[in-house]
Amino acid sequence: MRIAVCVKSVPDPDYYDQIIIDPVNKTLKRAGIPAVINASDKHAIEAALQLKEKHGGEITVISMGPPAVEQQLREALAMGADEAFLLSDRKVGGADTLATSYALSKVIEKTGPYDLILAGNESADGATSHVPSQIGEWLGMGSLCSALSVDMDGVNFIATKKFENGTAQFCLSSPCVIAVNQRINKVRLTNMMAILKAKKKPLTVLSAADLPDLDEQYIGLSGSPTQNGELHMVESTKSCTMLEGTEEETAAMIYDKIKQFIRE
């Protein structure tokens, strides 16, 4: 079985509270924030590793971004993936989710065929959850988002998903795209040996020219149907009054405020 896992390099979410908008040129100031593998994509890698352990196979990680993303792909290889591809080209830069899913689907076509394509359900930075089902659409494959379990059953994949009022089980014919919910598993830790071994695993950087029949009208910023306008900071409109006293006193004050407010 060949499994592809799409991973994204994102600015570390622990630093998001430090992000500010430059008042002059209205762009994000995020210099100095380290890049990490998107958390939910790590769960996708873990899901791939578990499937490989159970059914055998090979895991390829795929990403798109600047050359520095090689570092996150090395980390994915250290987690246990066998091979990595990075699409790095200015032509595909500035892509929205539709243009990103198109470029990734081309990398999947180029490096495949695969039996299963896994991804994290959402990225920490954009958090749209759009890309997996749009990859499925471009490739004409079935897709499922927010899977809580994934297993292989002969030639099909079985996955479950939680809805507002219940849980459904789906059967997806292979090849298909499945985006995993973070609750699907616990991500294993990598050790020093694995990190050293990862350095010798194949990592190929692709450019747009390497991709078969790439239709330029669908790539990059100009191929993106959504465009970005202005950025705004989320500011609070509240001003906080601090209550002081013993626990009993402040508890009484809170309770009064609640009662007062609910009565109004």
Added chain:
Amino acid sequence: MNRDIWVFAEKLGNSPAPVYYELVCKANEMKQKMPGSKVCGVVIGKDTDDMVRAASIRGVDAIYAMDHDRLDTLDACMLKIAFADMVRQYDPEVVLVGATALGSELAPATAGKLKTGLAAHCVDIEVTEERINCMVPAFGGRVISEIYVPNTRPVMASVRPGIFDAPAEHEADSAAEVICVDNSIMNDAVSPVAMVSFVEDAPTNDIKLEDAEIVVCAGRGVSTQEAFDKLRALADKLDAGIGYTRSFADTGLVPDESNMIGTSGKSVKPKVFLGFGISGAAHHVCGMNKSDLVITVNKDPKAKMFQFSDYGIVGDAAKMVCALLEKVEK
């Protein structure tokens, strides 16, 4: 070219998901600035008569319904075929979809099929002279980015439940024109995905977080089972809904993330929000900053959460829960 605004009416149980009413309300606000537009409900399924009736409320000018045996599913790959075809046949300007478990998947799948732009999890939508601006949170809600769709139709936007207001009562209104959309595309439609089973959740007596007037919320400062039990007891006494932050969910004291409040969880806007031991990370604040009265307890006087609060207490969250519980029990 019409300027119609479509709102997807997802079937939840036997009626539209609550987010439908919220989006109809927003669509009516947009309609004021879009002369000649209509607000239209979109029903997709099998035996849709009841849903069409339930979705025909005041503020809805028309209902577009596609009915077919193959649409009796939660498989977005099948549903997107119908949704995209309906859009192609009637060409609306805007399509709004509630970001439920199904909607979060159906919206991008349909946008992908139509090769049009979709703005994810909008917290507001503004109609200006030039364009429709979807306000989309990024970086865990730290910033809001304006997203617009300049060259393709329709503009698609998803919105999480609880973001927009809806009137408490929905007035049924049979005046809405019902358009039974040609379903012939479904006759040969195949999906590589099959829904094998659906197990409905057991009903609970818990107050639904999104409906509660008071929400008590646990952050990392509530880190023990004992403290959380007390918090539950407090919520019970106050008839409050109980929620938590991602850091609290990570402690493993709750079995799942179903009542997590924040960008990747639920959005709440209760009358009173009581936060215990919450640091105030952007991704959490984004899910609660429309609450009326916010009271925060945190032992760190510099906690960001105080900036988003009306009243603050610097103190131990677990101890304050106990003190407040005692007070309420009296």
